[in-house]
Amino acid sequence: MVDFDVVSLPETDHVAEGDTAPDFTRPLVNDEYWEDRALADAVDGPTLLLFHPMDGAFQGTYLYNTVDDHGWAADVDVLGVSISTPYAHKRLLADRGDGVRVFSDPGAGVIEEYGLAHDIDGMTGVTESRPAVFLLDADRTVEYAWVADEHPAFPDAEAIDDAVADLVD
Amino acid sequence: MSEPQITLYRLQACPFCERVVRTLNELDLEYRSRYVEPMHSERNVVKRVSGARSVPAIVDRETGVTMSESANIVEYLNGTYGEGGA
Numbered sequence: 001m002v003d004f005d006v007v008s009l010p011e012t013d014h015v016a017e018g019d020t021a022p023d024f025t026r027p028l029v030n031d032e033y034w035e036d037r038a039l040a041d042a043v044d045g046p047t048l049l050l051f052h053p054m055d056g057a058f059q060g061t062y063l064y065n066t067v068d069d070h071g072w073a074a075d076v077d078v079l080g081v082s083i084s085t086p087y088a089h090k091r092l093l094a095d096r097g098d099g100v101r102v103f104s105d106p107g108a109g110v111i112e113e114y115g116l117a118h119d120i121d122g123m124t125g126v127t128e129s130r131p132a133v134f135l136l137d138a139d140r141t142v143e144y145a146w147v148a149d150e151h152p153a154f155p156d157a158e159a160i161d162d163a164v165a166d167l168v169d
Numbered sequence: 170m171s172e173p174q175i176t177l178y179r180l181q182a183c184p185f186c187e188r189v190v191r192t193l194n195e196l197d198l199e200y201r202s203r204y205v206e207p208m209h210s211e212r213n214v215v216k217r218v219s220g221a222r223s224v225p226a227i228v229d230r231e232t233g234v235t236m237s238e239s240a241n242i243v244e245y246l247n248g249t250y251g252e253g254g255a
Contacts, residue, residue, distance in 0.1 A: 032214035033178070033204055033205050033214050035201055035202060036201070036202070086204065087206070090211075
């Protein structure tokens with residue numbers, strides 16, 4: 001571990017296990033095009049919904065490498081969300097995140113509704129997302145939730161493996 | 170939510186695409202927009218559905234018609250859904 005204190009983030013009233021993941025419509029980007037899509041329409045089975053900092057930050061790169069390494073997209077639908085534009089998502093998906101689709105939420109309205117807003121020091125006017133993981137069943141009930149309470153923080157891939165296995169089996 | 174029958178493949182701020190949108194709106198037709206990249210080489214999805222990489226292109230599931238070129242599309246929409254159309 002690092003020998004200095006990581007930054008603790010304030011408590012947040014975020015979407016939690018047992019909640020129904022709030023519906024929203026945003027452009028949903030795949031490796032070929034993007035179109036407006038409602039979460040309720042995109043979720044038709046077990047779904048891993050991953051909120052992450054803007055594309056290009058190493059946290060997102062690391063996250064999608066982890067998605068690929070663990071093969072989650074083979075077991076469940078994997079949907080990302082960040083404040084980046086559809087053009088940035090296309091570049092991200094060209095390199096990693098095989099089979100993943102990513103919502104674009106530049107105004108961070110969805111991120112705020114999920115209780116994940118994070119104002120980044122030194123980037124005035126930018127509202128970011130905390131890293132967060134929500135595993136949903138087919139009716140958008142949250143079966144597993146993790147939201148960063150420190151900055152930086154990374155989701156626990158083994159815990160997600162277990163949650164996916166529990167839901168899919 | 171039922172899916173619109175017409176899918177429009179478009180490029181952001183492409184005037185030929187906006188021309189088709191204007192016609193769709195004039196005829197009060199439901200459609201969904203699929204945005205693609207400016208780079209021709211990145212438009213494989215358009216090539217796959219229409220045979221060419223040019224936008225705009227539409228797919229009309231109501232009639233089974235797929236079509237490129239804005240002038241053709243506008244003529245098709247007016248002829249099919251406009252007053253006096255089939």
